[in-house]
Amino acid sequence: MPEIKPMEGNHAIAEAMRQINPDVVAAYPITPSTEVVQTFSTFVANGLVDTNFVAVESEHSAMSACTAASVAGGRVMNATSSQGLALMWEILFITSSLRAPVILTVVNRALSGNINIHCDHSDSYGARDCGWIQIFGENVQEGYDNLIQATRIGEDLGVRLPVMNCIDGFFVSHSYEVLQVEDDAAVKAFVGPYPAVNPLLDLHKPISVGPLDLQDYYFEHKHSQLDAYAPALETITKVGKEFGAAFGREYGLLEEFMLEDAEYAVVALGSACGVAKDAVEALRADGVKAGLLKIRAYRPFPAAEIAAALAGKKAIAIFDRAASYGAAVHPLYSEVTSALYSAGQLVPAVDILYGLGGREITPDQFVQVFGELPAVAAAGQPAQPVKYLGVRE
Amino acid sequence: MSHYAPDAKYQDLEPGGIIPQAGNAVEYQTGGWRLQRPHRRDEDCIDCMFCFIYCPDVACPVVEGSVKGQQFDYEHCKGCGICAQVCPKKCIDMSPEGQTE
Numbered sequence: 445m446p447e448i449k450p451m452e453g454n455h456a457i458a459e460a461m462r463q464i465n466p467d468v469v470a471a472y473p474i475t476p477s478t479e480v481v482q483t484f485s486t487f488v489a490n491g492l493v494d495t496n497f498v499a500v501e502s503e504h505s506a507m508s509a510c511t512a513a514s515v516a517g518g519r520v521m522n523a524t525s526s527q528g529l530a531l532m533w534e535i536l537f538i539t540s541s542l543r544a545p546v547i548l549t550v551v552n553r554a555l556s557g558n559i560n561i562h563c564d565h566s567d568s569y570g571a572r573d574c575g576w577i578q579i580f581g582e583n584v585q586e587g588y589d590n591l592i593q594a595t596r597i598g599e600d601l602g603v604r605l606p607v608m609n610c611i612d613g614f615f616v617s618h619s620y621e622v623l624q625v626e627d628d629a630a631v632k633a634f635v636g637p638y639p640a641v642n643p644l645l646d647l648h649k650p651i652s653v654g655p656l657d658l659q660d661y662y663f664e665h666k667h668s669q670l671d672a673y674a675p676a677l678e679t680i681t682k683v684g685k686e687f688g689a690a691f692g693r694e695y696g697l698l699e700e701f702m703l704e705d706a707e708y709a710v711v712a713l714g715s716a717c718g719v720a721k722d723a724v725e726a727l728r729a730d731g732v733k734a735g736l737l738k739i740r741a742y743r744p745f746p747a748a749e750i751a752a753a754l755a756g757k758k759a760i761a762i763f764d765r766a767a768s769y770g771a772a773v774h775p776l777y778s779e780v781t782s783a784l785y786s787a788g789q790l791v792p793a794v795d796i797l798y799g800l801g802g803r804e805i806t807p808d809q810f811v812q813v814f815g816e817l818p819a820v821a822a823a824g825q826p827a828q829p830v831k832y833l834g835v836r837e
Numbered sequence: 838m839s840h841y842a843p844d845a846k847y848q849d850l851e852p853g854g855i856i857p858q859a860g861n862a863v864e865y866q867t868g869g870w871r872l873q874r875p876h877r878r879d880e881d882c883i884d885c886m887f888c889f890i891y892c893p894d895v896a897c898p899v900v901e902g903s904v905k906g907q908q909f910d911y912e913h914c915k916g917c918g919i920c921a922q923v924c925p926k927k928c929i930d931m932s933p934e935g936q937t938e
Binding site: 541542543544604641642649650651652653654655656657660661663664665667668669671672 | 841843845846847848850851852853854855856857858859860861862865
């Protein structure tokens with residue numbers, strides 16, 4: 445039977461890992477993700493799982509071991525944050541190129557410097573071009589649910605890509621929330637056995653992995669890899685539906701909150717969406733047609749679906765919790781407006797840079813941004829697309 | 838990469854850039870990189886196998902337990918000269934590639 449328990453985000457992730465019982469976890473601790481593997485390692489020590497737990501000496505080694513174990517033919521998981529993800533960066537590309545469906549929980553934390561342990565999305569955004577699927581959860585339940593779904597998404601025979609399960613550091617990782625923990629057997633049934641493809645340990649079918657790949661084949665291999673992302677979008681949708689059928693909580697590429705008839709919308713991902721929902725509800729009570737588009741799948745980027753969801757809005761505010769230094773606009777704005785342009789939609793849009801280094805965002809601030817959107821709509825396009833929110837100036 | 842034709846399309850390749858056969862490194866001939874060519878004076882060779890052990894490729898063939906009397910594998914020898922360095926009898930000479938022996 446499912447159980448309702450108070451649980452913090454990191455423990456919920458570890459709990460899902462216990463239920464999934466991966467073959468290998470190779471990890472190195474870093475705040476705020478430490479508790480994920482720390483809690484999971486006690487499950488290993490207490491014999492609750494069969495996992496081969498490898499305590500390595502760095503995140504570079506962690507992702508190297510995870511990639512190798514995945515290529516060898518096992519289901520592999522790990523967790524990290526910030527500098528840890530940055531240190532894995534070199535290997536992340538190899539994991540995706542080898543089509544090794546490693547599952548990595550990224551507890552989002554600001555990249556140094558200056559050194560900061562709190563939430564923003566600079567770590568995940570920094571890894572957005574590494575070829576991994578990136579799914580952002582809003583709260584503890586979504587972190588738990590997304591990890592369970594990540595197995596089915598990444599391991600799908602038409603996808604075979606590694607998955608980052610992103611939750612916001614401290615806001616989600618260290619917050620106790622009410623979690624519906626599903627039945628062990630139901631989770632195991634949903635996840636299923638690991639479907640190994642060309643495992644290196646299959647001695648009856650020896651293969652060569654990671655050979656030198658020069659001018660003659662590299663480009664073809666990249667084309668082959670790039671072809672996996674459109675099926676990944678379909679698989680995320682399909683698995684989200686099946687998860688809904690199994691457990692009652694259905695997921696899609698996006699979540700539209702009071703969006704359909706909204707005149708003004710905000711676009712965001714992660715825990716800020718929960719805050720935005722409060723603001724949207726408050727504004728609706730005052731008769732303002734406000735809405736939220738929550739982006740769940742950031743990689744692959746569901747451009748067509750985003751453009752369709754935002755078509756015809758009077759103005760939108762796109763919330764970025766990480767900067768792209770030197771760029772004209774920041775990552776989410778860049779990609780959402782590109783999606784709109786590609787779909788032939790011109791929606792006046794403002795880029796809101798907020799929450800860096802764990803700076804909190806409040807419902808009042810969302811209300812304030814909604815209050816500025818009619819002027820953006822009247823102007824057509826803002827002269828200065830990027831606005832700072834919640835910084836002293 | 839003999840598994841694939843030189844004009845193989847991307848759709849023809851195995852996902853993950855793998856080669857669905859093992860032991861194919863032998864097909865990658867690196868002898869063309871060589872600037873210096875090793876040559877063993879067999880009369881001084883004591884068959885200690887150092888050249889075979891230290892060769893970073895597999896260019897010192899062993900036949901019936903002996904390197905003595907065997908040609909180097911010039912299709913794979915890159916001319917690094919490690920065999921000549923480690924030979925305790927100094928019976929491997931390196932000569933510039935392209936000169937007649």
